[in-house]
Amino acid sequence: MPELKLVWHDGGLTPPRTPDLPDGIDLQHVNLYMGTKGKIITGIYGGDYNVLLDGYKTPPETIKRVPDHKLGGGRHEMDWVRACKEDKDSRKEACSNFEFAGPFTEMVLMGNLAIRLQGLRRELEWDGEKMEFKNIGAEETLQLITSQLAPGSKTNHKEVNAQEFAGEMIKHTYRKGWSW
Incomplete structure (x- = not known):
């Protein structure tokens, strides 16, 4: 594209x-x-x-539409569940398959991340192949609000490394799962 x-x-x-x-x-x-x-x-x-x-x-509809699911849930979500359950040899691809949904999700998440990084006060350059921003330096910092207090109260901030913050948002470190 x-x-x-x-x-x-x-x-x-x-x-x-x-x-x-x-x-x-x-x-x-x-x-x-x-x-x-x-x-x-x-x-x-x-x-x-x-x-x-x-x-x-308005052009004629040429892409098959996914009907509402009788048990509830969104159209594309239930279509994805259906595709997961079908045998892989005879599976009909979901309307929102990973080939389409992956790049689309990346774009949406970059918009959300840009909001979180607005304290850098500049246009961000994204490298999709490397999954990182090209123009956030190793020494740059962000001020994050760490508390939400009553109106008129002092707002507390924390300074974080911008490159590390962006990296963690892109590839989150998840905690270890529960074990019994």
Whole structure:
């Protein structure tokens, strides 16, 4: 896929409202994709899309849709469970298989990590092959809030190494599991 610039807004941060956006669009609860020819607005989980492009016509559905599961649970989650249970020799691939879901999840997690690293106050450069940021130096630090106190109280901070913090967020050290 070609490179693209991705700007992540989260936690009350919203993109600037442009004049071509329809009235009533709540930028807190949408995904907004802005291209050189138009925009796509979707609900938070990709549903209820709206394409803002002159002359756009909705294409016919060619990708099989996964129906709601009768026992509850999300569509793609239950489709994934179904694929896990099927015999590997006759398995029908899940609609959200790892080939698709892995890179997509990486992109979403990078957006969340960028929010956590915003104290560096710069654009972060990601190396997907090495699974690390290219422009966080070994001596750089971040100030993290360590307590949530009542309004007016002193806020406590802790200084951490930014490179180590990012590395731990990317490849988390899990505790040893329970044993009996």
